[in-house]
Amino acid sequence: MSTMSDVAERAGVSLSTVSYVLSGKRAISEPTRQRVLAAIDELDFHPNELGRALASQRSNTIALLFPALTRGIGELHLEFVTSAAESAAKHGYSFLLSISPDEDEEAVRLARRGFTDGLILMEIKLQDARAELLRHRRFPFAMIGHREDNDGISFVDVDFVHAAREALRYLASLGHRRVAFLGASDQLMAVGYGPAVRSLAGFTQAIAEFGVEGTWHPCDASPRAAYAVVEELLRKSPEVTALVTAHHEASGGMMQAARELGRRIPADLSVVAMTSPRQAETFTPLLTTMDFPAAEMGRLGAELVIRQLETEGGEAEPIHRLLRAELTVRQSSGPAPGRR
Amino acid sequence: MSTMSDVAERAGVSLSTVSYVLSGKRAISEPTRQRVLAAIDELDFHPNELGRALASQRSNTIALLFPALTRGIGELHLEFVTSAAESAAKHGYSFLLSISPDEDEEAVRLARRGFTDGLILMEIKLQDARAELLRHRRFPFAMIGHREDNDGISFVDVDFVHAAREALRYLASLGHRRVAFLGASDQLMAVGYGPAVRSLAGFTQAIAEFGVEGTWHPCDASPRAAYAVVEELLRKSPEVTALVTAHHEASGGMMQAARELGRRIPADLSVVAMTSPRQAETFTPLLTTMDFPAAEMGRLGAELVIRQLETEGGEAEPIHRLLRAELTVRQSSGPAPGRR
DNA sequence: CTGTTAGCGCATTCAT
């Protein structure tokens, strides 16, 4: 591995000249430039980024704190991660994926390590502690999700209140009067996980607004859990004609239960799932979904941090982006059974 | 951010003493030790890892080159990535996820950047060029997957020849005489993607060995593609009673096609999917699967690199691990329809 | 336009 001194020596110039040729931060005469470039080429020199990072106090790396809360739960996570990583790469940043049981501590650790310029947080709670810690240290970060108080913080999120309402509006318009919602587990609700709390809020608003009778069913994001919940709810309340689920990962178990109870989808039971477009296509039967722009969220998450890093003074004004999930009818549910 | 000099000054010792207290690489008298530790505590000092990395020539970071070949295709990737990252963290390493359209170049770039101590490669081709490049530079790496020539390289992989054979053996034992295999796309086959080539080999061996008639159907790993392939194949060859698919991501489209042609699973059509246990549970109906130990592969991938990094001399003898996928019958397929 | 020099934060060798 050759270093800048090697190049300097070979080109017969000083170390700093080589550095400036590389960075372009000061004018270099064309002949010198060429000699330096030739030397770089001959030695197959590539700058050591550790040295650069230490000297410039910038690592050109951003990190994503991967969720412990709902970890590994589904393909949505993959979409966030890869699109954030891709976006980072596109902007010339390396992408660190950080996994730790204790997220609060890990956030702080990353912030002071020196290896990371900025952070992306996901699985945000209403009173997320990590955000406080980082803000206090004035460490650049952005959130995929949002808190109750987002002063001075950039974020991108899906509007869950809206998504839940639109799902209910759609079902109400088909004539359904009795709807069940497979929502977040009690545990997620208890820690104030944003999507959990907000979809419940949207659901509550919606049943009043659209005059349907709706029940909320906490449920883990697993096929087994969904199977159990749906099985019990259809047995106890056979008058339910429509299901909304926040757990796309659970749709398998859901449909299994419905079928075993003799309900056909969509003939006897309408289902709306909240998920990403990619994931939606893998279901059988094709479901009506509220599609999350997962890839865009990952991309924006990265861009929001990078934007701060590249704003002089480090005080870019925060951007709040609340995206809307789009209702996609893949296979017509037809009117509610009771209305046929 | 306080530095080691700050600590040294505060404790009234030299810089190197602080360093040695931290590393434990030479004996320190208890009183001095305590003074240093106190100073560290009072200043809330945490070593800057960039400085450490530059001085010690070790970044304590490993990177995973995320596949461009079959990118983002499914949950299997998420399992590899998260379990590798988790394993890295457990061993005290940071985890860099690298995404680049040109993987060969990216591998080399990572190798010389100085930011990364070792690399995990996945989506390995029979003649994978990245492996050659890295081996040539004597840069530590391990593979999830394996090449034709694996001299001196550590890897973990699933035995795809075996998996394909076991799937066929199972179906043959149920009495199926006419089996179709949804295999890798022609493109993957053409580039010599390991799992593609090897599952075809296993399939070919198996039809001879078990005396069944089998047809191979190249197919993209998407629900749409699978739908089209299955639709055509069941139409043209209605005598097919069993399907094996290498594309768990495609099962939705597959089943949709089967149902539209009036085939019920498993009554009229047996299906065996090659996938991870986690993913297997999300299917409806529950399928018989060849389960990949996805999490273990990710974990081992990380451990194999780390093992090399932590072997003195850097020349750990290579480890080759060929894991077996396990047949899991989740819902009995019953005998072949023709035999009922 | 170019060279010299002083760090960045830490590890480590050489002294004592």
Next chain:
DNA sequence: ATGAATGCGCTAACAG
């Protein structure tokens, strides 16, 4: 058992 000094590879201020 401890301190002083050097260097990892590079950036950037300072000096001409």
